[in-house]
Amino acid sequence: MKVSVAMATYNGEKYIKQQIDSILSQLNSDDELIISDDHSSDGTLSIIEEYRKKDSRVKLIMNEESGVTSNFENAIKHTQNEIIFLSDQDDVWKPEKVEIIKAYFERNSKIQMIMSDITVVDNNLNTTIESFYQFRGSRLGVLKNIIKNSYIGCAMSFRKELKTKILPIPRNVPMHDMWIGLVADLNKSALLIPEKLIYYRRHDSTVTSVENTSSLKEKILWRYQISSLLLKSYIKNR
Known part of the structure; x- marks a missing residue:
């Protein structure tokens, strides 16, 4: 099962x-790390190039658009x-992450998307929230x-089969992950597992947040938009 x-x-x-180190240490020789960069202006590209030159598993692609959603889509x-x-740039994967996830996929042939619990940490990897699931009340349900x-x-x-259902990611959904999760959930192919497999680092430059800070108007609009898009997706993929 290649990754x-x-x-x-x-x-x-x-x-x-x-x-990157926490990821590459878990990958086999025929796995790959695809990095899409959103036109970084610091030393990010130089660091990635160092890895790419010495490890053929690392591949760099520039994002033709801009923004988090298009960057992940790319x-x-x-x-x-x-x-x-999926991987953020500033977290740390626990050493057992890849093997645990692969084992779940092998045991659950009808599951297309798996999400694990995570431990939220600060800059120095000190725990701030022990369980994201508990904090957000995570569970399945569209x-x-x-x-x-x-x-x-x-x-x-x-699984790669889900790509045809989630791509392209609509630009008027709140975030890429909400879209992916809901599409899998709508198709009854999502699984939440209890293992905490990532140290999810929150710091001043973090793009995403564990809390929703959107206005009420934005929340209502997004819910309407994503409900309409999910209905279209469901009809398309039936």
Whole structure:
């Protein structure tokens, strides 16, 4: 079961080495780390180039658009292998992450998307929230996750077959991970597992958040938009 990791980067020079190291140490020789960069202006690209020159598993693609959603979409589009993991640039994967996820996929042939629990940490990897699941009330359910999203991309992995259902990622959904989780959930092919497999680092430059800070108007609009898009997706993929 070959693995592709789809990582999105942007000005991540401070933490990216630690994250890449934690990923590559778990990959086999025929796996790959696909990195899409959103036009970084710091030393991120230089760091990635160092890895790319010495490790053929590392591949760099520039994002033709800009923004988190398009950056992840770009990385996902270029993946080749059977199981695709999503990755932020500043977290740290626990050493057992890949093997545990692969084992779940092997035991659950009808499951297309798996999400693990995570431990939220600060800059120095000190725990701030022991369980994201507990913090966000994570559970399956399309309506539940439209009302209060509990899907988080850095903890997601999915089979390549799901790519045709999630791509292209609509630009008017709140985030890529909410879309991916809901599409899998709608198709009854999502699984949440209890293992905490990532140290999810929150710091001043973090792009995403464990809390939703959107206005009420934005939340209502997004819920309407994503409900309409999910209905279209369901009809298309029936």
